[in-house]
Structures are given as structure tokens and as C-alpha cells.
Amino acid sequence: MKKKKKNENSSKIFLGHDHGACFGDAITQIEDYFIQKKLQLTPLRRKVFEILIEDHKPLGAYEVLEKLGKAGFSSSPPIAYRVLDFLIEHGFVHKVQGLNAFIACSNPKHSHFPTFVICRKCEKVAEVSEEKSGLNLPNPEITNFKIEKTTIELTGICSTCENAEIR
């Protein structure tokens, strides 16, 4: 907020980033995590994660499946769903409920309760970690309830699309 950047049309949260670095970091993080937890980062699991991190946007299970097929893996539905569930369980993938789609976590270290911001027009999706989202959980009204998982998705229109919109 210190100074205005030139990219005023974009939502701050949708700003670009160094994707090469992001990819490398993510792979390193998942490798470390799997070693530490004594889990198997099998070729299939690695490939699913790579597919998601490469695209860096939500993909449907059947899209993942198709890419798996092209990469020489089996492409029957349970293959994708099982691995996706596994990666979700360990925090490396999130499901975007509003899109029935899956996205690599942008920061597995921090985002246990992430917020997704979804532009309904350009369909860009940004992940905001719980520290920054302002959606602080648990909240005072929800007592006597142990929150294990959250789905927080904000759908609307980003300023770029809004400016371009005619209606």
C-alpha cells in the first residue's frame, strides 16, 4: 500500500509472480515434507502435483486425468481422485468447491485455512493465506465446535474485468 504500482488494473492478489521459482520451491517443499513424514512421493503423486503446479490454476479431476494419460499413466478416474485426496490431506492441494476443481497450494507451510478469491469472468483464482485474509478463525460466535477444515471462497469480479465490462 506504500505506493501505487503501474499495474493498477489488476487486483493486487492477482499479481504475477516468478513462476519458475514458485515451481522449484514447491517441488522442494513437497520432497522435504514427504521425507520428513516418511511418505512415498511416487512418480504418480509427483506427476499429479507437477501438473497442478505447472498450470497454477484450478484443474478438474478429468483434466488432470487426461494429462496423466498423456504422460503414460493410467487415466481411469479413481487414479486421479485418490492421489488428489492424498495431496489434499497433506495440504499440497486444495479443492475449489465452486469450480469442482483442484489447485496446488501456494504455500503449504501456512495455508491451513486458505481463502480463494475467484473472478467469475476471467476465472483467475488467487489463494490468500489465513494470516492475511482477515477471516480469523475460530470466531466468537462459533463456540463448542472444533473446526477441522474450512471452505472459504469469494466469488466476484476483479477490477481488470470490471473495467472491461460493458453491461
Added chain:
Amino acid sequence: MKKKKKNENSSKIFLGHDHGACFGDAITQIEDYFIQKKLQLTPLRRKVFEILIEDHKPLGAYEVLEKLGKAGFSSSPPIAYRVLDFLIEHGFVHKVQGLNAFIACSNPKHSHFPTFVICRKCEKVAEVSEEKSGLNLPNPEITNFKIEKTTIELTGICSTCENAEIR
């Protein structure tokens, strides 16, 4: 918040209520709204709303459909989805994404951005209005984005179920 009630085992948000009154109020509210907005509260639309408000829990589209069939209406899928979408649009029904299910809005006057609290064990669902949820939107980090719709669902375990749990 003034004093403790005897139902200490239940999450506060899951406490019972006067369902007869709730039902009547809801019907009156939807009638008033439709008249005011010059919309048609047709027998089909009324029935769908009644089905949801009677159960007062999330129902799948096909469950609604079955009940419609029993009530003498057509029971092909588009019938249910169309009416549900219509009622959602006007704020009388919400979709619970995590359950692929639909629930009557517990307070159409206030809950534009409701939070749903879902016990994964007893599957009870409570709606918390945005004023009370502590999830205040928009938040400082999400700038340059116009929020039109939110999906906020907190899944976990209510204290009743947690106390009963063996694991």
C-alpha cells in the same frame, strides 16, 4: 450470552428452535418478498421452499425431486435445479457446496454472506449470519475485487459428537 442454558452438550449454534414458528415466519417472508418484487410464488416454487424449510437441513437436488414427485409434480432433474437456482438467486435458499445440497435460508433478511457450520459426524448444519460470524467482508487484503458471492463453510465436529467419540 447472558446466561448458560442447560443444553451444554450442544454447540450453541446447533441449539433447537421453535420450528413451527420458523416455518410460518419463513412462508410469510417469502410471500411478502414475492409480492413486493412482483414475482410469482407458484405452487412448484412454494412446494420446493416448503420441502426445504420442513426438513430444515440440507437436501440433495434429487431428494427434493423425489419429494416433488410424491407431491404430484414432475420429477425430472431440471425442474428441481431451476427452482432451486431461482430461490437461491432471491436469497431464500443456499447451496452447501461441501455437501452438494440445498438448505432454506434461516434468515433471508440478513444472510447475504452466510457461514455454514457443518458437523462431519452428525451432519447437522447451522447457518450463521455474517453479522455474527466474525467473518467480516470485505477484508483489507482483498482489494480491487468486488465480492458478489461467498462460500464459507466450516467443517468439523460439534461438542456433542466430540464427547461421544471413541477414537
Added chain:
DNA sequence: TCATTACATGTTATAACATAACACACTAAC
């Protein structure tokens, strides 16, 4: 050694959820 187990993947079939596209009826407005 070889049974047992735990885990990962593969396969078939089907379930569950949702929508496209078109048909028809009714009402209101011109």
C-alpha cells in the same frame, strides 16, 4: 522361507450431480 501386512496402483462398473435443448401452456401488452 514364505506367510502376513501395508500400501500403491490398476480396472470395471456405476452412482450422484447437473445442464442443454427443445416443447408447450399461460398471461400481459401492444
Added chain:
DNA sequence: GTTAGTGTGTTATGTTATAACATGTAATGA
């Protein structure tokens, strides 16, 4: 009385997800 808008009905199909069972492989330990 034709037209436009709206609501419902119907058929067919598309999309998303899971159940159930089979196979392979590696570690464990009697």
C-alpha cells in the same frame, strides 16, 4: 389476436465422483 415473457415439462446427455475388487511390490517377522 399476435407477440413477448415467463414458467413448467420432457428427453437426452454431460460431468463429477466413488464402490468394489484385482494386482503388484516391499517390509516384517514367525
